[in-house]
Amino acid sequence: xxxxxxxxxxxxxxxxxxxxxxxxxxxxxxxxxxxxxxxxxxxxxxxxxxxxxxxxxxxxxxxxxxxxxxxxxxxxxxxxxxxxxxxxxxxxxxxxxxxxxxxxxxxxxxxxxxxxxxxxxxxxxxxxxxxxxxxxxxxxxxxxxxxxxxxxxxxxxxxxxxxxxxxxxxxxxxxxxxxxxxxxxxxxxxxxxxxxxxxxxxxxxxxxxxxxxxxxxxxxxxxxxxxxxxxxxxxxxxxxxxxxxxxxxxxxxxxxxxxxxxxxxxxxxxxxxxxxxxxxxxxxxxxxxxxxxxxxxxxxxxxxxxxxxxxxxxxxxxxxxxxxxxxxxxxxxxxxxxxxxxxxxxxxxxxxxxxxxxxxxxxxxxxxxxxxx
Numbered sequence: 325x326x327x328x329x330x331x332x333x334x335x336x337x338x339x340x341x342x343x344x345x346x347x348x349x350x351x352x353x354x355x356x357x358x359x360x361x362x363x364x365x366x367x368x369x370x371x372x373x374x375x376x377x378x379x380x381x382x383x384x385x386x387x388x389x390x391x392x393x394x395x396x397x398x399x400x401x402x403x404x405x406x407x408x409x410x411x412x413x414x415x416x417x418x419x420x421x422x423x424x425x426x427x428x429x430x431x432x433x434x435x436x437x438x439x440x441x442x443x444x445x446x447x448x449x450x451x452x453x454x455x456x457x458x459x460x461x462x463x464x465x466x467x468x469x470x471x472x473x474x475x476x477x478x479x480x481x482x483x484x485x486x487x488x489x490x491x492x493x494x495x496x497x498x499x500x501x502x503x504x505x506x507x508x509x510x511x512x513x514x515x516x517x518x519x520x521x522x523x524x525x526x527x528x529x530x531x532x533x534x535x536x537x538x539x540x541x542x543x544x545x546x547x548x549x550x551x552x553x554x555x556x557x558x559x560x561x562x563x564x565x566x567x568x569x570x571x572x573x574x575x576x577x578x579x580x581x582x583x584x585x586x587x588x589x590x591x592x593x594x595x596x597x598x599x600x601x602x603x604x605x606x607x608x609x610x611x612x613x614x615x616x617x618x619x620x621x622x623x624x625x626x627x628x629x630x631x632x633x634x635x636x637x638x639x640x641x642x643x644x645x646x647x648x649x650x651x652x653x654x655x656x657x658x659x660x661x662x663x664x665x666x667x668x669x670x671x672x673x674x675x676x677x678x679x680x681x682x683x684x685x686x687x688x689x690x691x692x693x694x695x696x697x
Contacts (some may be wrong), residue, residue: 325629329444329639330667331371333402336610338393338417340366341693348486349686351404353661353668356688357402357675359565364671367690368448368641370399371633371669373414374445375482376437376473380641385416385425394418405443405534406636412440441477445630449623457607458613461553461595468551468596472528474630474638479524486517490587497582507578514590515571519563521591522554523673535629536601543620543656547607548599598622616648637666645670646677655680 328351336345341363369388372380375618379388389397398415401441404687413428414437427434429443447470454462493510496503529549536546558569573589581587598607600618607618640661646654658681661668674676675687689696 325665326637331403335400337398338390339397353685354687355678355687356671356690362690364690368660373399380448445638446475447638450643464596472524476524476649482517489513511574518591519566536625544617546601547618547622548601550597553594637664640668642670
């Protein structure tokens with residue numbers, strides 16, 4: 325079984341509706357119950373800031389600071405992670421409008437938030453993701469890249485560098501500057517980064533598909549996964565050849581992209597396709613309940629893959645996870661989550677929905693910026 329990563333303390337200051345709160349945990353799961361709007365999801369969002377990015381809400385960081393606070397916000401956690409015990413502090417200071425946040429590990433400034441993945445992986449499932457299969461491709465692409473990031477921490481930096489290079493190309497084209505030396509240099513960079521992104525996505529999807537195929541007796545339907553929208557007919561060619569293909573495509577489509585005002589071909593156009601394996605239909609054609617079950621099964625399978633590949637179980641954030649499940653499926657879900665070997669934070673309005681967890685969880689009641697045991 326994978327090694328466990330778990331939080332032992334979480335302290336917030338001026339975070340959302342919390343002026344100040346300090347919670348202690350053991351290695352068990354954490355269940356947060358309370359009325360809607362009481363601040364349960366805010367606590368999950370705080371834990372999600374222990375991973376790279378802008379958290380499970382993708383919030384503008386300045387908006388996270390509590391209304392009426394004179395400073396910024398801070399999240400502090402003590403945990404047992406991949407490198408043993410570590411203290412993590414992150415947040416922004418008063419007046420900061422940056423899209424990045426400060427990070428300290430054991431009191432020492434970190435070079436980047438990507439260092440968080442040296443200590444733990446944080447994965448989540450929230451109600452806002454329920455429309456993943458019926459929404460736009462950009463949402464599925466963002467979801468896909470978070471899946472990749474848990475196995476390949478460099479993926480986020482490659483994606484950011486690719487986007488930066490693409491913006492540079494778009495700017496040159498929009499200004500009518502078709503200088504072949506400038507454009508060729510940018511397109512070489514885009515080709516190298518773009519094919520590396522595509523390879524990482526396909527590798528992760530292959531591993532996840534193989535794991536799902538090996539799994540059995542799951543109460544949740546099995547998803548069938550594939551990608552479309554970029555080099556669909558060329559994926560089996562060697563990477564070096566694919567870089568040449570993509571670079572040549574970029575060169576040939578400069579005028580087309582200039583007219584469109586954007587780059588129309590590349591890994592930024594990929595879509596994640598999901599089908600209900602047993603029914604052999606697209607996920608977007610399934611019922612709302614089936615879509616939710618597919619998503620739960622997909623997230624849990626990815627959590628298992630993360631544990632298998634890294635040797636450490638991730639921390640799971642499951643917001644309102646039990647709301648639309650019957651008693652039997654809730655119990656089966658809790659057994660699956662517990663079987664991953666990690667710590668899960670779960671929220672709900674009714675404590676009784678989590679009764680099947682028994683002594684496997686700590687229970688807290690959340691009420692308007694206060695947390696009670």
